[in-house]
Amino acid sequence: MFTAGNYVVAKSLEEAYQLNQKKTAGILGGMLWMRTGKRRYSTLIDLSALGLDGIKETENELVIGAMVPLRELETNETLRTYYGDAFLEAVRHIVGTQFRHMATVGGSLFGRYGFSDVATIFLALDCTVELYHAGEVPIETFLAQKPDRDVLVAVHLKKTPCKVCYQSQRITETDFPVLTCAVSRQESGWVFAIGARPSIAKRIENTLPYAPTAEEIAAFVAHADETLSFDSNMRGSEEYRRHLTRVFVRRAIGQLMEETR
Template sequence: MLKIKEYVKAESLEEAYQLNQKKKSCILGGMLWLKMGSRTIQTAIDLSGLGLDKIEETEEAFSIGCMTTLRQLEKHEGLEKLTQGAIRQSVESIVGVQFRNLATVGGSIFGRFGFSDVLTCFLALDTYVELYHGGIIPLEEFAAAKKDRDILVRLIVKKTPVHCVYMSHRNTRTDFPVLTCAVSEDGRGVRAVVGARPGRAVCIRLEEDSLEGGLDGSLDAAAEGLAAQVTTGSNMRAGASYRSVLAKVLIRRGLCRLLEERGIS
């Protein structure tokens, strides 16, 4: 059972940050995973009054507030166009529409959950996080760091031209994923992101700078090389060896789809 002793609707990020420095304080977010646990929260901090529930677009980037819901991501036309539907595909199997209307981007990203479809997909893009105290840093650096008591204000997704593919494997449609995988190519090269290992998502890169030439006709070798860099483990959904095989399969499918989009056979 979740017990909350004091509820505070923050009037500023500074107030929220100061309250959150106490160990028994907690940012609520969408409060969907939080309520499934059994704990006592001394001070529950609500950010819903700070205008952080919007997706704003500029010429250079999309700015996604931490209180933006997964449903907003799913329906956003600009993100759909930038990622060829990858953002939508990464969230559409998360429980159901009612859940996605409440679950927040900030909760998914800050939690660094191993099962997070959202973290996997954004790692494949040119993404940064804005922290209230820590400033703006690459999402990949943030995802690898230890949790602290800072506040994630927003995600910043640069409009770097990208080809992106998102896939996941689930035992049942709306269950937690057995494995998540995003493969992308942009100005920084080709990368594959694998999550639900069952650990948090990791990003690995091809030695080749691009997919020109069809990876020398060796998709299997490229996929095997990338998958070999992914450490997998076992849990109730799948064993480590199965996940390792699945990683190779999904990475190969992702590379193949990128080649098809580029018109490379």
């Protein structure tokens, strides 16, 4: 468990950002990952008074605040309207309901965890991450960067019409995933995000047309894993992850084509 010298409920994002510039300070999300470490923080910065715990709908976007708990991603009706069961499927295996009431979107993305279901689902969608200092950054760029001293404020999901399929493989229910796969199909094309490789989710480069032929699908699936790197760990070998990637990609293409038939 971590320890801390000071605890501050930030009154503004500017205050949170300034306090966080000290290397020994730390921003609090749901504290579930932080509490697994033994760090000594000089100041803990609480964002809970800044109104970041809601999902707001604007004309073109859904804006998900950094303090929104994973349970809200799972149950929110607006998300369900735009993305079907994709968010529910992405987070429902994470530990347990009480845990998902506490773990936050901000903490989940800022940590850039290799195993993250949360990073995988957002990476398949048209979205940006709003940082207090750096502004809005495409999710792909954000996930590839190392954590710095910025404050994650919100995720902006563009209301681009799309269908989404989420799959993960686990050795046992609620364990960390062996592989995660999120696929979205929008008019501009397909986006494939593969996570738990076991490193952080990445997109598969692709030029798959919106309505691919059987031959184009077969050719894409055969090489789906080749633009990404995979590794082995205690949960699965590199070869198993490559195999799962091809299986999940084929399944997702089939499912999403069926849904829009």
